[in-house]
Amino acid sequence: MIEVLLKKIAYLVDKIRVKLFRFEEQVFEKKYNLTTIKHERGSTKKEYRGYAPTPIRILKLTLERININENDIFIDIGSGKGRVIIFAALYNFRKVIGLELIKEFHEDAKLNIERFKLSENIRDKIELVNDDVCNYVINDDTTIFYFANPFSIQIYSKVFDKIYNSYINNKRLIKIIIYRPVLLVKLYIEKIEWLRLIDVIEDNTIMYGKDYQVHIYEINEK
Numbered sequence: 744m745i746e747v748l749l750k751k752i753a754y755l756v757d758k759i760r761v762k763l764f765r766f767e768e769q770v771f772e773k774k775y776n777l778t779t780i781k782h783e784r785g786s787t788k789k790e791y792r793g794y795a796p797t798p799i800r801i802l803k804l805t806l807e808r809i810n811i812n813e814n815d816i817f818i819d820i821g822s823g824k825g826r827v828i829i830f831a832a833l834y835n836f837r838k839v840i841g842l843e844l845i846k847e848f849h850e851d852a853k854l855n856i857e858r859f860k861l862s863e864n865i866r867d868k869i870e871l872v873n874d875d876v877c878n879y880v881i882n883d884d885t886t887i888f889y890f891a892n893p894f895s896i897q898i899y900s901k902v903f904d905k906i907y908n909s910y911i912n913n914k915r916l917i918k919i920i921i922y923r924p925v926l927l928v929k930l931y932i933e934k935i936e937w938l939r940l941i942d943v944i945e946d947n948t949i950m951y952g953k954d955y956q957v958h959i960y961e962i963n964e965k
């Protein structure tokens with residue numbers, strides 16, 4: 744009897760949590776004049792995931808927590824409709840790059856950037872690239888890499904090799920940010936000797952909590 748009641752309460756709490764989450768995201772979208780909420784299927788390749796945005800609250804928490812310096816170059820790998828790029832551009836990065844596979848999402852990102860009405864000098868920091876990460880050549884100056892579950896572990900491992908090669912070409916402080924890392928990705932990164940986990944960000948409000956963790960890794964310069 745108690746068990747059934749507890750299950751019902753847990754179910755209700757979960758429903759409220761989802762409703763609050765959606766409401767907050769809609770309020771943010773209206774406030775910032777964006778259309779980045781809608782989840783959409785992307786590539787038909789099974790290794791590539793579709794579009795879903797990082798929640799604005801989590802994004803702001805993350806950008807406030809990493810120590811940014813004016814030489815940092817930020818890239819969102821799988822930038823979708825541009826939400827992360829727009830907010831990152833408001834911070835002290837030298838340059839902000841959005842790399843997106845799907846042309847339609849890439850075009851949506853351009854429209855969102857226009858609608859957000861960024862000042863000209865901030866907009867000039869943004870570069871949008873419409874390409875598959877597997878073809879993309881990583882710039883040896885890029886320092887902060889952001890991933891929000893864009894693809895499978897097989898693709899991650901190719902991209903991480905590219906990041907490491909770029910590090911060897913130009914040794915610098917690199918940070919890798921993973922939003923909601925799935926277990927396989929966490930285990931994979933744990934085994935990488937050249938990276939170490941330096942921070943875990945989570946929001947403890949009812950609608951986020953541990954579900955929405957962000958892991959931050961840094962080059963392990965041993």
Ligand SMILES: C[S@@+](CC[C@H](N)C(=O)[O-])C[C@H]1O[C@@H](n2cnc3c(N)ncnc32)[C@H](O)[C@@H]1O
Binds near residue numbers: 795875
């Ligand atoms: C979950 S969404 C994240 C969007 C955005 N980064 C955010 O957090 O709001 C992942 C995005 O990665 C893109 N993507 C998937 N595979 C990719 C690839 N191989 N190269 C570039 N982008 C890719 C998808 O099309 C999708 O827009």
